[in-house]
Amino acid sequence: MQADKRRIQTAVLGSADSEEPLLLPMEAIELDVFRHRYENDTFWCGTLLGGCGGQLTTKLYTDRACHFAHHPDPDGLPHVCGRRARGVNSADHLYVRSAAAAWLAGHGEQASFEYARTAGEPIGSVVDIRWQHGALRIHLDQAVAPVWDNGMEPVLGMGVPVDRDTLIRRWYVHRIRLESQGTTRQVRIGTEAFARTTEWFGLEDCEVTSNGLSTPAVQRIIQARSAPSPAKWTPGKKLDTAQGHPGTGPAAQAALRPPDRLHHPGGLGVPRDHGAHRRQPADPGPTGCRCTLGTPLAREGSRSPPGIVRQPGAGGGRAAGREGQEALAARHEGHQGRPLRG
Numbered sequence: 378m379q380a381d382k383r384r385i386q387t388a389v390l391g392s393a394d395s396e397e398p399l400l401l402p403m404e405a406i407e408l409d410v411f412r413h414r415y416e417n418d419t420f421w422c423g424t425l426l427g428g429c430g431g432q433l434t435t436k437l438y439t440d441r442a443c444h445f446a447h448h449p450d451p452d453g454l455p456h457v458c459g460r461r462a463r464g465v466n467s468a469d470h471l472y473v474r475s476a477a478a479a480w481l482a483g484h485g486e487q488a489s490f491e492y493a494r495t496a497g498e499p500i501g502s503v504v505d506i507r508w509q510h511g512a513l514r515i516h517l518d519q520a521v522a523p524v525w526d527n528g529m530e531p532v533l534g535m536g537v538p539v540d541r542d543t544l545i546r547r548w549y550v551h552r553i554r555l556e557s558q559g560t561t562r563q564v565r566i567g568t569e570a571f572a573r574t575t576e577w578f579g580l581e582d583c584e585v586t587s588n589g590l591s592t593p594a595v596q597r598i599i600q601a602r603s604a605p606s607p608a609k610w611t612p613g614k615k616l617d618t619a620q621g622h623p624g625t626g627p628a629a630q631a632a633l634r635p636p637d638r639l640h641h642p643g644g645l646g647v648p649r650d651h652g653a654h655r656r657q658p659a660d661p662g663p664t665g666c667r668c669t670l671g672t673p674l675a676r677e678g679s680r681s682p683p684g685i686v687r688q689p690g691a692g693g694g695r696a697a698g699r700e701g702q703e704a705l706a707a708r709h710e711g712h713q714g715r716p717l718r719g
Contacts, residue, residue: 548599
């Protein structure tokens with residue numbers, strides 16, 4: 378076996394089988410602080426990292442990235458290690474375990490963890506998390522295809538694809554990513570839905586529910602999908618408001634009215650300039666009769682022809698009933714017989 382010349386950026390603390398990961402800083406000034414902090418600890422090429430179990434030391438450089446390195450073999454030859462993943466993200470499964478254990482403990486849940494492996498695949502591709510009321514399977518890469526609806530909710534890494542039909546059928550899926558912060562990696566949970574931007578949250582913003590992992594985005598997606606759809610409307614076709622369809626009630630109908638019309642208290646739509654045609658008291662006529670616009674005696678010299686009552690704002694007239702004509706004529710004759718008031 379040939380030695381792998383790639384630089385090692387992650388290790389575990391204390392022993393070869395430890396589950397406590399460490400990320401070595403790449404800058405020399407940061408490595409000085411790191412060494413001081415862990416001066417009484419030992420670093421190992423952990424078996425849960427797919428490593429050889431040998432002890433590691435730190436290498437400080439000013440012209441290139443700092444990294445871990447194996448101690449030389451007793452014969453002085455370079456140490457041979459078959460570890461395949463050595464980069465910054467090579468201990469992400471251990472960081473996921475640590476973060477998930479603390480998060481679930483904060484919700485009163487005690488969890489168990491398993492680093493599932495398939496033949497020929499490196500450890501760390503999948504992390505199974507189980508607790509009394511639920512289970513998650515974390516897919517950090519594409520080595521193992523996610524299985525839906527088998528009792529374990531998949532949470533997909535950034536490089537794990539999900540098809541359109543799955544997004545539509547399930548409404549949403551969760552994703553996971555890890556970000557470097559100093560000598561550790563922070564877990565972020567994303568919620569992806571069809572035709573929506575993935576929203577990201579810290580674990581402190583997530584919850585454990587009867588349906589599994591939940592984020593603030595899940596609540597918004599469920600509310601949006603659960604809201605009743607507005608009724609479809611075809612021009613020229615009257616909507617059936619008796620069924621109580623959303624968008625067809627009085628408020629919605631009022632919003633559809635033309636903007637140049639107002640709602641009248643009596644239920645009638647009237648023009649905005651309706652006030653210009655309201656009946657106003659007129660000056661006393663020459664007969665002393667205080668008439669109203671719209672009656673036959675509105676103005677002297679502007680009497681309507683027999684049987685015709687003028688309407689305000691109208692260019693013509695309309696015939697009144699026979700009884701109405703006789704009553705108006707009697708009133709007119711009575712006024713003519715009275716002396717004019719000064």
